[in-house]
Amino acid sequence: MRHSKTYNLVTEYGQIALGVILASIGLKAFLLPNGFLDGGVTGIALLVRTFVDIRISYLLILFSIPFLILGFYTVSKRIVIKSIVSIVALALFIHFENFDTITDDKLLISIFGGLFLGAGIGIAIRNGSVLDGSEILGVYLNDKFGISIGQIILVFNIVLFSITAWVISTEVALYSILTYIVTAKVTDLTIEGFEDFIGVTIVSKKYELIEEAIMKELGVGITIYKGTRGIGNSGKQVDFDIIHSIINRIDMKKMHRIIDDIDDKAFIIEFDVNNVKGGVLRHYINKKKNKKLPKK
Template identity: 80%
Template sequence: MKNSKTLKLISEYGQIALGIVLASIGLKAFLLPNGFLDGGVTGIALLVSRLVDINISILLVVFSIPFLILGYYTVSKRIVVKSIASILGLALFIHFENFGTITDDKLLISIFGGLFLGAGIGISIRNGSVLDGSEILGVYLNDKFGFSIGQVILLFNIILFSITAYVISIEVALYSILTYIVTAKVTDLTIEGFEDFIGVTIVSKKYLEIKVTIMKELGAGLTTYKGSKGFGSQGEQEDFDIIHTIINRIDIKKMHRIIDRIDENAFIVEFDVNNVKGGVLRHYLDKKKNKILPKI
């Protein structure tokens, strides 16, 4: 048990270290040499470093302190400790590493700078750490006043990029917005994974045939639960099982064909799934063996 916890801790800090390296590449090889900004605390540090002759590493640490103090009372102490180590690591890495300018193309700078930075932030967040304090501010205001975290970060960055447009130039602000959009999207993909899952609820009188066919032809696991009587387009409905399953979005059209073939009047509800764990989802049932099917 002790070994397992130690290995998990090593894995977490190892991945955070990888996140720091990727984020610093995005900053030092793309954004910093070309004067582009990102959102959040990193963006503030980049903006101030353009205006005053202070090292970006020092600014990154200084501007993160208020958010870390806020995080101490908002999120767990473990996350704050990891975040302090991550921010200090990022600041040191930026200070000592020395990348040459990779490209002068502004579009490539925005895209690839955001890509590396977003991947670094995403990997760090997945392992219980933040490289940017604006997320902590979002959590705090969400807790205190009910604002969504996304709204807080968006407002924060609107103010930042407006100041950038006024102080530096509109062009730099526009490219910085592009960098932020790429960073945010890559961060989300890194946290949630590249697989896109969708939940499906199916209500049909032919539920038994539908669930067997889904398992046999699609190889997806599912859950059924009892539905009560209700009223639909055909009047009062009888009691029957409701089917609930989660599949990769790439298989949704195939599922529609299966259901339409059996019951074209079936009631189907689809919804996005942010995260999944366990079950037979990631390893679909063996379509050839179908060992579970005889037990239905």
Template identity: 40%
Template sequence: MKTNSSFKYHTIDFIYILLGAWVSGFALRGFLVPNHFFDGGVTGISLLVHEIKHWNIALVIILANIPFILVGSRIMSKVFVIRSIVGVVLLGLFLAFFPYPEFFYDKLLISTFGGVFLGVGIGLGMRGGCALDGIEILAVYTLRRTSFSMSEVILGINVLIFLSAAHFIGFETALYAILTYYMVTKATEYVVNGLEEFTGVTIISGESEAIKSVLVNKLDKGITVYKGERGYLKDNFHEHNDCDIIYTVVTRLEVRRLKNEIKNIDPKAFVFTNTIKETVGGILKRHADH
């Protein structure tokens, strides 16, 4: 039974990787390459090399990504490394042999939709457990060995790419490359996290019992309760009392309704939220994910 389940998951992952490579190839061959556009990350480096040296884009994509993936083998699992190699090779094969249509529209449309499709492709690959762009692998590797954060490493590399594009190709093209990269980032985020990105909500109120009842019985949410103390104001610092601090997780589409329910019970309740990128376990009601 466990073998069948494992085979099912591996099959679904491979389908994600295959679709991710195909969609990424569509973005590159259909939009970015014919119009001499760029992106950030390793894909951006590959496009820049292709534009300057006129080397085969399929070969450049593979050769540019493999070193980053091999570096990642020191910190990532073997399964991730193998899947990433398979994904990048599939992307190269699609770029070399699949007859993608080419689009020549307004530059803004090319930049926008080329970025969206490339982001969708990279996101599908990530859902399948691989990296079709090795920039984040390098960022993780650097994070563990330097004081730089992942965002700083990625930003630094992309700044160099965009400056190089401005120098060799033109300032206007570099600006469109920044827009393309932004669209790639947002599309990838939506594919990986989904529209139901979760939000953690913390509630501190004197009406905690009523709020707990509404969250569980009306909104059908799981809650966690911390024991805390309220008070400690400037004018009466020594006056304080015990309170329940309520924590729950909702989708971002439910945040407004949750706040309205709390406001109806206690308009003075202190509520703050934080974005949650990933959740595991619990009793969250969400779409099935492999």
């Protein structure tokens, strides 16, 4: 079903607003009252806040400006505009909202502060925005020097937490690292989803039997490629079908058993799939979609 541009725009900004609310809860109800840090620009703002009497909302905007300027020249203008709206909204929400401190337990503060913050950041990123400028820095340096974004952000945060351990305390730095880990993992889950799909390419002389068994037993869609291969030194060419499919990770062992029962010498290539849309997939979150394909 196609939706209008207005509907898509309202949906995107509505979800970004939800992300802002979740992130602000993580900051205002957990991290800020207890002096804990997160990574990135948020971590810098929290660290500076411990030394100067300036509202965290002002610091978030102030430290985000250089990254947004950088983003203007490195990523799409639409992402920059959304990010400006998101960061300003987060700063305003933090500035005006008041949450009572929920717990004094440091472990719970690290875990749940990171959980809310990570969920908020993940929802914002899924809708083409960022709440933390360090991701923009990662994109820029990756394009400039070919260093992976993950390594850039990791080094950025190692420096930040090292400074925290030196000027505040090692304990705060350690709990802040835990917060960052939780935030990063929840962000990944929010962006990529809770289901994990694997791409599979299968080469076998018994491709017809394997094709039928996969559709019957696993209930997933498949794509067939026409292939040609050489045999030995004779240079003979044989035409055959190459099977390609997307399998939920939980079905991998079952798929291997199905193939081994038909052809234990089949050539199988597996690779991670970051995102899947459309097609016939076997989902476990929504059981209504968990149907097998009809036989041919």
